[in-house]
């Protein structure tokens with residue numbers, strides 16, 4: 285059996301769309317699963333302008349995701365070069381071969397002529413298709429124009445009757461009437477190939493056995509097959525992937541900041557969680573398993589379980605999955621990743637980050653939400669004293685008015701300001717005041733945090749704040765309570 289060879293063929297735009305990351309992932313998983321090769325090819329021929337650093341974005345993203353390519357621009361391989369613009373000169377002879385075979389032809393129509401015919405067709409309410417005008421030129425006329433240096437493109441000569449069909453792994457049997465096919469351009473006026481031509485030539489020359497890509501290419505594929513047939517080349521297996529959607533109506537969009545891999549990384553998602561989740565948007569393992577390492581994905585991956593309905597990228601689900609990954613992180617690694625987010629609120633404050641990290645790890649779904657959760661440590665929020673009321677803790681404003689003044693000297697008298705000492709001292713004092721734990725600990729935590737929900741309890745927060753700030757905040761509470 286021939287070795288499976290898949291390819292990821294991005295155009296360097298400067299960003300990696302999540303849909304692209306998923307396409308790369310499925311190509312990678314399938315190649316690895318089959319003991320085959322995963323090839324990276326940069327498709328930069330249709331590029332209007334060069335985007336500085338765009339290729340690095342592709343490399344960096346794939347590397348960060350753990351998808352290592354076996355052949356590609358930087359690592360080489362037997363089928364290079366792997367950058368289309370470096371292959372420029374090899375496409376024209378193939379197009380000329382097709383012209384000789386009658387499968388393609390020179391077209392000298394100018395842009396103005398085409399525009400005119402397009403407008404006329406549209407005025408008649410028709411969709412414009414190239415009308416094969418130049419197919420009718422005589423051999424002599426063509427030669428005369430070529431000799432005179434008249435600019436030309438080379439077009440594919442599509443059949444106009446019958447239908448073209450192929451079998452797609454995801455979408456099944458696909459058939460299009462040939463009357464829909466447009467005689468697409470293979471070689472542009474500047475001698476460069478179009479994407480439509482280059483991808484076929486390259487896939488063939490690179491020995492690609494399975495073409496896995498976005499479903500926007502589903503309808504052009506019959507034209508690619510005409511090319512394969514004209515050359516007498518073997519057609520690869522096609523695996524078209526549905527679009528990654530935000531919901532049933534909307535695509536992920538740049539404007540909403542949910543389209544690019546980098547958007548998610550800068551919001552503090554973990555690459556492993558993102559990859560795990562993306563794998564499941566469009567593919568189902570056929571079991572209940574939700575958490576997969578890359579190796580497990582390779583093991584479980586099956587192209588016959590790719591969905592043919594759009595994959596919904598549910599950020600809420602991703603957040604949940606991310607939080608599960610965060611919870612399982614090594615504590616040191618968590619601290620290292622959380623530190624810049626702690627710094628956003630607490631830089632320059634003398635706060636025990638290691639302890640804070642212990643308290644925050646299980647409360648972190650995505651890292652960018654850390655600052656809002658720890659802001660109260662930097663600055664006491666303005667709060668309404670009504671929150672001193674808590675039925676279950678048997679606390680209210682008057683209880684707070686009573687216990688907070690008792691707490692002040694007790695806290696002041698603690699020797700070393702450790703969590704343990706704060707705990708022990710306060711717990712010993714509570715029964716002597718004839719109070720239930722909640723009647724002291726609730727008001728204490730409200731007073732020093734200014735909010736009902738906090739990471740950690742009264743002792744942890746008091747410890748993190750330090751003695752001075754703890755006492756100051758209790759003072760503020762007493763003022764608010766009118767004492």
Ligand code: GLU
Nearest residue numbers: 293294295327483496497
């Ligand atoms: N360069 C194309 C793109 O970025 C690749 C399409 C393909 O995989 O054939 O959409």
